[in-house]
Amino acid sequence: MAKKVFERPKYLKKSVFHYCPGCGHSIIHRLVAELLDELDIGKKAICVPPAGCAVLAYNYLDVDMGEAPHGRGAAVATGLKRTLPDKIVFTYQGDGDIAAIGTAETIHAANRGENITVIFVNNGVYGMTGGQMAPTTLEGQNSTTTPGGRDPARDGSPLDLSQMLAIAKGSVYIERTAVNSPKNIRRTKRAIKKAFKVQMAGLGFSLVEVLSPCPTNWKMTPVDAAKWVEEHVTKIFPLKVIKDKAGKVT
Amino acid sequence: MIGEAAVRAGCRFYAGYPITPQNELTEYMANAMAPLEDGTFVQAESELAAINMVIGASMAGARAMTSSSSPGISLKQEGISYLAAQELPAVIINTMRGGPGLGNIAPSQGDYFQATRGGGHGDYRTIVLAPASGQELANLTMTAFDYADNYRTPVMILGDGMMGQMMEPVTFPDPVDLQKLSPKPWKLDGADGRPSRVILSLLLDTAKEEEHNWKLARKYETIAREIARADTYMTQDAHLVVIAYGTAARIAKGAIKRVREIGLKVGLFRPVTLWPFPQRAILELSRFVKDFLVFEMSTGQMLEDVKLSLEGRSRVHFYGRPGGIISTPDEIAKVINSLYHRQRLELEEE
Incomplete structure (x- = not known):
């Protein structure tokens, strides 16, 4: 008898990802979809997708979706969650969306302790617009708007938004993971699971920052991009639990 | 409120x-x-x-x-x-x-x-x-x-x-x-x-x-x-109609009460919806009103909608006070008075 060992998650629509080869979004989408099923929260989930590469997330995740203007995810999610406190509300945002144009919305949502979950995908670049410098671009890293590489004197240094959010009293659980290896993918899934559980328990603001490769805009092969995450990105943005006020959540 | x-x-x-x-x-x-x-x-x-x-x-x-x-x-x-x-x-x-x-x-x-x-x-x-x-x-x-x-x-x-x-x-x-x-x-x-x-x-x-x-x-x-909705005040027999909204309309109404006391036939048209603009109702008025005075607490913005609504059928005059200045009814009454008498003089000449 054949045994089914792998299948499409229930909350992933039957459409083909538009993401580039080696991009982390499709992996992260899948992890979210698996967890919506495993935690049995898909029926009460409302996702707020961003502006950026993941703007089309509603073509993939089979849950209610309310699109936010660029950077405003945390504010839109605040309105949704305050109106429907029994639902599971999460945003899915890139680094430009959350750490540049949406910095204020995110910090204040965390500070108010909004009981929402944020999936923060950090690939160090504005992907959809063609590879401009993001707040998270590494020093020396090339982008279309940092000729010769990011120069701290001219362009500033990488911004660690997750650390900033950890200072806010209302944030409960913040972890940084990556999706550049099977081991890290499993860690990412555990982190997002905990973040959702924090919300389910009504504890407050939870966020998982996922370091994700962008081979297209980094101008690398998918394998080299995964290596770059390990060798360079994690040196500036180390993988760790940044804040955990929740402890063990069941 | x-x-x-x-x-x-x-x-x-x-x-x-x-x-x-x-x-x-x-x-x-x-x-x-x-x-x-x-x-x-x-x-x-x-x-x-x-x-x-x-x-x-x-x-x-x-x-x-x-x-x-x-x-x-x-x-x-x-x-x-x-x-x-x-x-x-x-x-x-x-x-x-x-x-x-x-x-x-x-x-x-x-x-x-x-x-x-x-x-x-x-x-x-x-x-x-x-x-x-x-x-x-x-x-x-x-x-x-x-x-x-x-x-x-x-x-x-x-x-x-x-x-x-x-x-x-x-x-x-x-x-x-x-x-x-x-x-x-x-x-x-x-x-x-x-x-x-x-x-x-x-x-x-x-x-x-x-x-x-x-x-x-x-x-x-x-x-x-x-x-589309508007409110009118004493427009039935008016030779001149003031068009104003909000606070400006209240001031204009006060002015109209004053000039009515001295026998001037002046009315007020007050748009309640600014979009959609009550253009049909204004066009309707133009059948018997030759002069409109738009009064706004600005340098003239609704004025454009009034002109568009009238399609050139009546004359449109403007009086505005921008910058947070609140006109008095007397101030508007003076403007009405001078316009009204100019119109009457023209009619006599004809």
Whole structure:
């Protein structure tokens, strides 16, 4: 008898990802979809997708979706969650969306302790617009708007938004993971699971920052991009639990 | 007045940011929402955050409102454009003050273009209501929530600092029974036993975006047909009609009462909806009124809509005081007087 060992998650629509080869979004989408099923929260989930590469997330995740203007995810999610406190509300945002144009919305949502979950995908670049410098671009890293590489004197240094959010009293659980290896993918899934559980328990603001490769805009092969995450990105943005006020959540 | 009317209209979500001259409303909403089990008040970190919280609450099906004054309304325009695009109901209060820039905190009507021309980016319209009394402020606030829900579109109430600070006796309509409001089969509350829903504004396919634009345009045509409204005062026998809205209309009414006492046949036409503009009613008046005087607390914005409505059939004169200056009825009476006598002289010469 054949045994089914792998299948499409229930909350992933039957459409083909538009993401580039080696991009982390499709992996992260899948992890979210698996967890919506495993935690049995898909029926009460409302996702707020961003502006950026993941703007089309509603073509993939089979849950209610309310699109936010660029950077405003945390504010839109605040309105949704305050109106429907029994639902599971999460945003899915890139680094430009959350750490540049949406910095204020995110910090204040965390500070108010909004009981929402944020999936923060950090690939160090504005992907959809063609590879401009993001707040998270590494020093020396090339982008279309940092000729010769990011120069701290001219362009500033990488911004660690997750650390900033950890200072806010209302944030409960913040972890940084990556999706550049099977081991890290499993860690990412555990982190997002905990973040959702924090919300389910009504504890407050939870966020998982996922370091994700962008081979297209980094101008690398998918394998080299995964290596770059390990060798360079994690040196500036180390993988760790940044804040955990929740402890063990069941 | 707006606050109490909003609560009675079933408003259960308010987000706002402090700005003068409308802080009384924000403070009222903080206190009004607190005892309500299903009520939410959020003092937002910015005007942008406030309007985006309203977007979220509206997606979730709540009757939601935000308020601000001119500079803050500029910041909210991003969200208003999204509300229009995503066909989400919401009520936005603009208590206009002197501008541009920081300007001052005195009553003004300088945001007419911004309010009636969309204000934000893209091809859309916002319903704009212009109350001229405390009672109307209360009534129109309740109407605004109905229009927003019925047409699934943002509705703006355009008042000014004078309206905001006014004290007048008001009879509030009975509270709305939230259970009796029409269901919102588009809202987001989790796909439990139904297909998942998406409320988006991104339409990369140009054919789809065009279709969406035409759909909105048809909706705006319906709105224009159904709700355009104006109030008139002593226009039946008028040789000259003053056109003004909001606080300016009240001042004009005072002036008209004065000139009527000395026998001048002057009336008032007061648009209650600024968009849709009551152009047919003005055109109707032009059949027997040769001169119109537009009076605004600006350098002349509604003036353009009046001229467009009249299609060149009558003469349009203008008197405006921008910058937060409040004209007295006597000042307007003088302007009316001189126009009126010039018109009579011309007639005698003919």
